[in-house]
Amino acid sequence: MAPDINASGRTDPGLIRSENQDCIFVDQDMGLYVVLDGMGGHQGGATASRIARDVIVDIVSRGLQHTEAAKLMTEACQTASARVHQEGARNRELHGMGTTVVAVLMTSARTAIVAHVGDSRAYLMRDQRLRRITNDHSIVAELVAAGRLTPDQAEDHPHASVLSRNLGGLPSAEVDVQAIELATGDRLLLCSDGLNGFASHSAMEQIVGGSASASSTTLDLVELAKRGGGGDNVSAIIIEIGEQKQRKRSAMPDSGARAWWQRRRLFADVCQRMGLGDSPLAGGLAPGEAIDLLCNSFCEAVFHDLEKTTGVHVWTYADSLVKTWFAREGSFAPIQELFDILRAASLAVVRDVSTQDENFGVCLEIALLRALIVGEMVIGGELGASIRQANEQFVAAERTSELPDNTFANIATVPFAALSAPMPAAPEVNRCLRQGMQDAEERLAPARNPRHAEILRAVHNSAGEFSGDGDMTMTAKSLYGNRLLSEQELVPILEALDACRAAHLMAIDWQDIAPTARATAYRSAALAHQSLSHAFALVTVDAGKPTTDMLREMNQTTSQMRETLARNEQLLTQLESTHDTAEETLL
Amino acid sequence: MASSHAEIFGSLRTRVLDTLVDSRQSIDDSFGALSEEEIRRNFLSVLEQMQKYLISPSPAQLHQSVSKWTAMFLGFGLSTPSILRTVVTLGDLIVQVAKNELPAGPATNLFVRDVVRLNFNTAREVVAIFNDELESQRRQNARGLRGS
Numbered sequence: 001m002a003p004d005i006n007a008s009g010r011t012d013p014g015l016i017r018s019e020n021q022d023c024i025f026v027d028q029d030m031g032l033y034v035v036l037d038g039m040g041g042h043q044g045g046a047t048a049s050r051i052a053r054d055v056i057v058d059i060v061s062r063g064l065q066h067t068e069a070a071k072l073m074t075e076a077c078q079t080a081s082a083r084v085h086q087e088g089a090r091n092r093e094l095h096g097m098g099t100t101v102v103a104v105l106m107t108s109a110r111t112a113i114v115a116h117v118g119d120s121r122a123y124l125m126r127d128q129r130l131r132r133i134t135n136d137h138s139i140v141a142e143l144v145a146a147g148r149l150t151p152d153q154a155e156d157h158p159h160a161s162v163l164s165r166n167l168g169g170l171p172s173a174e175v176d177v178q179a180i181e182l183a184t185g186d187r188l189l190l191c192s193d194g195l196n197g198f199a200s201h202s203a204m205e206q207i208v209g210g211s212a213s214a215s216s217t218t219l220d221l222v223e224l225a226k227r228g229g230g231g232d233n234v235s236a237i238i239i240e241i242g243e244q245k246q247r248k249r250s251a252m253p254d255s256g257a258r259a260w261w262q263r264r265r266l267f268a269d270v271c272q273r274m275g276l277g278d279s280p281l282a283g284g285l286a287p288g289e290a291i292d293l294l295c296n297s298f299c300e301a302v303f304h305d306l307e308k309t310t311g312v313h314v315w316t317y318a319d320s321l322v323k324t325w326f327a328r329e330g331s332f333a334p335i336q337e338l339f340d341i342l343r344a345a346s347l348a349v350v351r352d353v354s355t356q357d358e359n360f361g362v363c364l365e366i367a368l369l370r371a372l373i374v375g376e377m378v379i380g381g382e383l384g385a386s387i388r389q390a391n392e393q394f395v396a397a398e399r400t401s402e403l404p405d406n407t408f409a410n411i412a413t414v415p416f417a418a419l420s421a422p423m424p425a426a427p428e429v430n431r432c433l434r435q436g437m438q439d440a441e442e443r444l445a446p447a448r449n450p451r452h453a454e455i456l457r458a459v460h461n462s463a464g465e466f467s468g469d470g471d472m473t474m475t476a477k478s479l480y481g482n483r484l485l486s487e488q489e490l491v492p493i494l495e496a497l498d499a500c501r502a503a504h505l506m507a508i509d510w511q512d513i514a515p516t517a518r519a520t521a522y523r524s525a526a527l528a529h530q531s532l533s534h535a536f537a538l539v540t541v542d543a544g545k546p547t548t549d550m551l552r553e554m555n556q557t558t559s560q561m562r563e564t565l566a567r568n569e570q571l572l573t574q575l576e577s578t579h580d581t582a583e584e585t586l587l
Numbered sequence: 588m589a590s591s592h593a594e595i596f597g598s599l600r601t602r603v604l605d606t607l608v609d610s611r612q613s614i615d616d617s618f619g620a621l622s623e624e625e626i627r628r629n630f631l632s633v634l635e636q637m638q639k640y641l642i643s644p645s646p647a648q649l650h651q652s653v654s655k656w657t658a659m660f661l662g663f664g665l666s667t668p669s670i671l672r673t674v675v676t677l678g679d680l681i682v683q684v685a686k687n688e689l690p691a692g693p694a695t696n697l698f699v700r701d702v703v704r705l706n707f708n709t710a711r712e713v714v715a716i717f718n719d720e721l722e723s724q725r726r727q728n729a730r731g732l733r734g735s
Contacts, residue, residue, distance in 0.1 A: 336714075358693075359693045363696055365700055366696070369700075369707045370703060372707055373675055373678075373703075373710050376711055376713075377672070377675060379714050380667070380668065380671040380714045381671070383667070383717040384667030384668045384717060386721050388667070390721060390724040391724060394727060397728065
């Protein structure tokens with residue numbers, strides 16, 4: 001019996017970027033599945049990925065009946081590259097755009113033709129192991145292939161995503177194509193680097209190897225990438241071969257989800273006995289409703305996390321509960337009491353499981369403790385935010401105290417000693433910076449360049465009330481993204497940096513406030529713009545480092561070869577001279 | 588059991604330290620600025636205190652140790668959420684190394700469980716320290732506001 005194929009795809013802008021430059025295509029009838037990750041310029045990335053997708057779909061649909069599959073996929077990708085390049089050359093705003101692609105064409109239920117260019121990836125899930133089946137076309141990956149970097153060094157390399165190939169960078173693209181033989185129970189995962197760049201391999205393996213449907217799995221993968229920071233657009237397609245039931249049978253007993261769910265009554269009873277119904281976190285609900293809100297929701301969250309081997313559901317449960325409680329100015333003790341009760345009830349479940357299977361009980365306790373650690377991390381995160389807020393209030397109160405300027409109390413103990421950490425700006429300076437940023441955003445709005453907002457926000461955070469928290473390197477890396485190191489890729493960013501600096505400083509200069517505060521705000525913003533430009537320059541230099549290193553080594557080799565050549569030429573001259581002398585002697 | 592766990596922990600310590608040194612920047616950017624030697628020295632002391640706790644779990648000793656680690660991480664320039672994430676990551680790292688290096692089976696599971704218990708207790712201590720810090724900051728603010 002031929003196995004069934006189920007497929008599902010999902011794409012999401014992530015948590016940082018306002019625009020989704022990824023795009024996907026899923027068509028089970030046609031057997032074609034594509035993930036593309038666009039890059040470059042204002043709207044360029046999105047345009048590139050969509051043009052490439054349309055071209056690939058068009059060519060594959062027209063050639064499906066009469067062209068050999070591998071050849072068809074190569075032709076589709078190369079034509080897409082030519083079309084993207086042509087469009088970029090024609091339209092200045094789209095100049096330098098490009099896209100990665102990973103595409104699968106199912107030629108039968110057992111054979112997949114995989115084509116890819118760039119760093120979007122294909123993985124094969126088989127026997128509970130997730131194996132990558134494509135090699136990234138990045139400079140770092142090529143250095144690994146050449147033995148110049150170890151895989152571990154490559155994994156941590158700051159510019160692991162600088163591409164050596166893409167669609168659109170050049171009129172023709174070199175496409176890697178391979179045929180994969182599939183078996184019942186296999187799953188193929190196609191994804192953009194917004195997934196594998198923000199999620200560990202083991203977490204991806206657990207989710208793709210889990211029991212959830214293809215659709216839920218793609219949703220979980222997107223959530224996983226967001227939980228890891230969500231710093232890029234994220235796309236995932238799951239193609240599964242065979243029936244769901246077979247996977248479910250193998251995944252359920254190991255996860256502990258079933259054992260946990262079967263004991264939810266025991267869990268609720270312990271919670272009730274320990275007084276969870278009276279917790280102030282339930283906000284005056286009747287005890288039954290309180291149990292439902294606090295205990296049953298936790299029970300369900302743990303069940304879903306055990307089933308899918310993630311911590312997402314417990315995180316969401318704790319995050320919503322803790323944030324709401326602290327927003328109501330609730331104290332720490334009731335939160336800690338609640339989690340103590342949840343822990344005690346969880347351990348009661350573990351003890352009950354252990355009476356039947358001690359080892360399984362140990363494994364379940366490990367999983368439950370990890371869920372509770374997630375809860376502690378949420379509480380700690382909220383307390384950390386409150387500490388920072390309290391600190392800011394303290395600093396603000398200090399600054400508005402009524403001590404006159406230049407009194408003995410304000411003189412530094414050590415004259416001219418600078419503080420090692422920047423101090424937050426005074427409130428009127430912050431007002432000026434805030435208004436300046438808003439005015440600059442309005443001024444730049446007609447350009448509709450999402451980078452403008454990103455730059456202005458980063459500069460504002462660094463210059464003003466969040467002084468010291470602004471990480472310009474991160475912003476610079478985010479602006480750089482995964483583009484190729486070329487003039488046409490960099491010029492739009494440099495132009496955006498210039499435009500933001502000019503508009504921002506002019507807007508601050510026009511604020512109607514005390515001249516001293518305006519001057520301070522102007523200086524802070526100017527310094528922050530300078531820091532961002534500096535950080536961007538360093539990121540750019542870093543991006544070129546692997547190539548520069550290669551070039552330096554090549555120069556050294558060339559210089560050695562020149563020396564050898566010079567020595568050989570000298571030897572030749574000597575030999576010729578000896579030969580001439582010998583000839584003359586003979587004559 | 589406790590002594591055998593301590594022996595297992597001792598056998599994994601070098602591998603854990605090597606992995607920590609290699610991946611320090613991914614744990615927190617602040618660690619990237621530190622030298623390999625400094626990371627090894629400081630984390631070796633953390634691992635030694637964890638090993639002691641596995642031999643004889645004492646809440647008072649753990650509280651003392653976690654207070655020291657928190658101060659040390661603050662000194663490295665970590666933010667409060669990063670401190671909590673770092674201690675939890677350290678526990679996860681030990682578990683990961685144990686799973687890679689030790690044979691699968693009940694003994695390894697028991698060891699992992701005890702490390703995860705320690706990890707949970709450590710996270711809880713860090714959270715309690717944050718709460719104390721918040722309370723103290725609020726008291727200071729209240730005094731400051733009354734004073735002004």
